[in-house]
Amino acid sequence: MIKQSKTCGLWLVPCVVWLASGCGERGYLGPVANSHTAIEIRKALDTFSGSAGEGATAGVASSGTGWGTLRGRFTFDAAPPTMAPYDVTKDLATCTLDGKPPLQQTLLVDSATKGIKNIVVFVRNAPRVHESAGPSKEPIIFDQKECVFVTHVLPLTVGQSLQLKNSDNVGHNTNIRGKKNTFNQTIPAGASVPFTPQKEEALPAPMNCSIHPWMSAYMLPRENGYYAVTAEDGTFEIPHLPAGEDLEIQVWHERGTGPGGGVVLSTPEAKEYKWSKKGRFKVKLEPDKTKEIDLNVPETAFRS
């Protein structure tokens, strides 16, 4: 009879160990609800039903008087980045100039002033609104030419009509995918299709074209006119803001590192404004005075 080797079964041990280790929880699946707490919460929610009819949010109580202006400038703290060209895969005759596709617009820094373009600054939860900053009814023309949206970032008020125009000789379709507003219609060459956003968005909504997917823009419908987009030199100005009370301002850029694109600054100057990880800061204006905010934005505040 062959002698049984003592090590013949040893290969099974690592197998068992591997099996045992593989049988744990994989990945980050998130928390499981606590049933007792859930029951408590349900009781509380059930007692609520019945007070429908009251105004949903009481709104932020107003505690100040007068109106001020917020003005500022965002400059880039490093060398202005060079933008790569878009990946043009369709309608090359219309979408390229002399065979060269247009450059991307994701981070536009002016070489002379180092100002950052297309940063959106807007007020969240305004306690009161000046009559000049209320919702507007004026239609805005939003054009696309040579397969590029002419306006890259467009804030507007809810109820304002966007005339989506196509100045090219090829068809486009404008696909707007916001959290609260969606739109997707084909826009024939030379024609115009209106779109009126009905709800306010918390952060700018992306727009693109399905036929030319490299085309990209953003639109931000807000309930009041307290918004501004930085110009090429990085300056912005929002007049007629409520003075004498804390205003929470959101700062957004399409390559901002905060969730949804907030510009997160951790420089000492930003800390004075209690800049949050969501790209927001608080400011209190004095009546009939202008507050200047000039901030130098480091490279690390933008996604690569």
Add this chain to the structure above:
Amino acid sequence: MTKHHPTSEWIALVAVLLVVGGCGQSEQVVFRLNMREVVSNQIEPQYQQQIVNVIEAMFGTPDGPSVMPEMKLDIKHLKFAAGPVWDDQAGRRHGLYRKHCAHCHGINGDGRGPTALFLDPYPRDYRPAVFKFKSTYNPARPTTNDLHRTLMNGVPGTAMPSFALLPPAEVAALVEYVKYLSMRGQMETALIGYVFDELGEGDDGNLIPLDPVNDSEQRNVIVDELLGDIVTGWEEAPEQVIHPDPDAIPVDKSSAQWAASVDKGRTLFYGTKANCVKCHGPTGLGDGQQDDYNIWNKAVMTFEEATDSLPNQIKTTRASMKKMDKEQTVATKEDLVLLHRSLTDHREVLEELLPPRNAIPRNLRQGMFRGGRRPLDIYRKVYTGIAGTPMPGGGPVTPGAKGTLSDEEIWQLVDYVRSLPFEPASQPTRLRINYDVLN
């Protein structure tokens, strides 16, 4: 005779039992949060626990669903659809969702069941409440009839089969459960958005808790605003159904009129007014623009890009520390810790997500229409596009408005699209193999 050592046999037995027993699969079935949304919005673990508690309070568990009266859902249907699969004394089947749907659509309705990875296209994720095959305008929810129709017909060309052979009560229960999972997913996203927007660090430096038990305003927001918005969307769906103008519907076309309509449709198809060929291809084979994404894959794509950008951000942050003073360095070190944690979270969640795929336009020459092949179905697709996909609409955006294409033009396009599979180019003659020549 040497003594036989049975140790190796015992180890083998234990190993087999472990494999057969199924390591840890006896854990209870639970709902999980939409971790992609949670991690993208950097929701702290404390809030995650609070959010999942509120969601369970409002919607219950996979075994025990519950609804609030505001949701207008029928709990009787849900009780049949939820829970483990078993038959009661009267012979009625329970656990319908788990029996018929969960293996593809997942227990959450997130389209990530165990078999989802092997399917093209992926099963639907109900949580954004966007459904492709419906009769309503693009931004609107589907009606109950639409969901019922999808279950009855299946989706031809995909792995979604027809459930017409089930008793009508079971189909109705499944439709209700799909709506329930959809509302639950919407509520998750709404709560995550609310927590991100309105809550966070308070003035005292602590996180404001999501505590509807003690905070009546939060209760107000959750039930009135967030849930109210969601339910209104579903309730309004029947008003958003696209009804073709009865005066514009072509009737009793003679073959000459039909051919004329198909010709006009062909001109529109290849023209710049409707732009069909840009995506559907110069010959309608679906080989036009194939670089775009539908919203479900785009969300994963965006998440993937964010995950990929984090290592670089860590690198540049670390590099920028050299120029800083002591106080700033401390703060930046904290930032780096958070960034590293975020990167781990992102990577772990990304592992669970399905690899994103481009949205390939339909090959119209195959005659396979996923949303239905009746002229009415194709009319609606051309009129308002297909929600969630790059397919745009050409008709009016709201009832009564004027669209790019008139009703007549849309019906001509419908005629052309329906005739496309029967054009000579779509039906190449099959040649008989001449074996003599081959040999």
Add this chain to the structure above:
Amino acid sequence: MNRFWCIVFLLVPILGVATFIVAPYYNIWFPRDVSTHGVTIDNLFMFILWLTGILFIGTEWALFQFTWKYDAERNPEPVKFSHGEHTLEVVWTIVPAVILLFIAIYQMDAWAAAKMRKPNIRPTAEIAGRQFNWDVRYPGADQQLHTLDDIVRYDGNIHLPMGEDVLLVIKSQDVLHSFFLPNLRLKQDVIPGMEQAMWFYAKDTGKFDVVCAELCGWGHYKMKARLTLQTRSEFDKWLAETYKAEQAMKVATVDQ
């Protein structure tokens, strides 16, 4: 082997035969046959069952006898080796060969009727299997498949006429499936890339099962359809109604 185990061994064939005798009383037997050629197939089945059954009982009894009579405890003498018996070997080679030949020739007609003698009529429908659904396409008014007026249904409700010859074209859209109509005694694997034909003459109306009989993936177990056999007039009426519904250009019902 001691005699206790001989008895245990005998229980196996006893139980085997018992299940066959008892099965029909538990409804575990042939499904109801509504076709005309099904009786030939059932007869073939029963013939082979009886033949093999008798041989089975015979051989098992012989085996039991040998194990009982020659168990080791009662037969201590050493075994005598026999070099075989030539006549016996010839007999038990030729007899089974003749039986097999008989079966082969007997079933040829049934096989030809089901697989070779295609009726010379236009296809009544085309059935396509895909993972995991059976789709059906009817030719429409022009009697041609794959034209504009086809009626295509994906909901697994296959309607076909009874009381006449029916010809089906069957195919697969992705992997191997098998179109199995138990109540018509028909089963044919559908092979991707290959169009095959299946035909029958049904004698009765009713609703019957259609299942997939070739493992085609994880959903194979639930790849089912329902076959509804109707009289020709009812079938034509159903086709006309379905065609009208498929050509819908407006909303007929109130949506909820």
